[in-house]
Amino acid sequence: MQHIYKPEEHWNTETGFPAALAIGDSWFWYLNDSMLGTLVRHPDMSVDHSNVQLVGYNGARLQDYVGDGRFADTVAHFLQPPYAETFSEFYISGAGNDAVDVRLALHPDCSGARSAADCIDDVRMDELLGDLAAALDLLVAAIRAGTRATVLPRPIFIHGYDYPVPDGRGFGFGLIRSGPWLAPAMDRCRVPADMALRRDIARELIDRLNDDVFAPLHDPDGHVIHIDSRGILQNSGSYTDDWSNEMHPTNRGFERLFETAWLPALRRYGIAR
Structure with missing residues (x-):
């Protein structure tokens, strides 16, 4: 049965126990659809892997899940026996x-600024990337510590995002409103209203996250897999077909990302057919 367990839900035999633990932000929680929703419903997913335990929240930071972060206790709960x-x-x-x-x-x-390089503060960027790398290292280490008694490899898949478009569109569903996120941050830093420049800044950020934080952890022999999703979705022209707002893909966008970047990685472990 296809089901995403929220942190407060109890597992039950009728629904089925989760095969995976997902720790993440709104790309896993997004109300309209999400990467996890696409994953559990996709016809190529093995039925034995279509239940997922989700630990994550919209707006959560990576550092919230480790150390003294506000959700670290919830993560630790699911990384102890018998859950892990x-x-x-x-x-x-x-x-x-x-x-x-x-x-x-x-x-x-x-x-x-005339280029993304003109606008990016190298010192602040290095601090950001260093903090993220340290948090991700701690999270991977916690997962490994929680599963050290198991015999079979437990792969860890790290999602790398695609290039967003900072066009000032936020999320809206009924009375629920959130964002925008990127355009206001650029406005506060007085970035010129040049969409090509703003796209380049967003691209540089995603490239640095992937190349400096996620890719160094990629270790197929150690079963840590960086899922590089860059360049799959449109970010010009009819990009709104792929992007619901500044930060989140449409249903079609999530499906394209999943089928192009996720499925090949999952198939290597028999998680998908």
């Missing part, structure tokens, strides 16, 4: 909110 031994794979999505919280590591005044 139940999971055959782990999914991680995080870092986007961390970047927004520090205004994308931009200079306070980018009004004279």
Whole structure:
């Protein structure tokens, strides 16, 4: 049965126990659809892997899940026996909110910027990436510690995002409103209203996250898999077909990301057909 357990839900035999633990941000929680929703419903997913335990919250930062972070206790709860031994794979999505919280590591005044490099504060960017790498290292280590008694490998899949478009569109569903996130951060740093420049800044941020934080952890022999999703979705022209708002894909976008980047990685472990 296809089911995503929320942190407060109790497992039951009728629904089925979860095969995976997913720790992440709104890309796993998004109300309209999400990467996890696409994953559990996809016809190529093995029925034995279509139940997932979710630990994550919209707006959560990667650092919230480790150390003294506000959700670290919830993560630790699911990484202790007997829960940890139940999971055959782990999914991680995080870092986007961390970047927004520090205004994308931009200079306070980018009004004279002509390129993304002109606007990015290298010192702040290095601090951001260093903090994220340390948090992700701790999270991977905690998963490994929780599953050290198991015999079979427990793969950890790290989701790398795609290039967003900072067009000022937020999320809206009924009375629920959230965002925008990227355009306001750029506005506060006086980035010129040049969409090509703003796209380049967003692209640089995603590239740095993937190349400097996620990719160094990629270790197929150690069963840590960086899922590189860059360049799959449109970010110009009819990009709104793929992007519901500044930060989140449409249903079609999530499906394209999943089929292009996720399925090949999951198939290697028999998680998908």
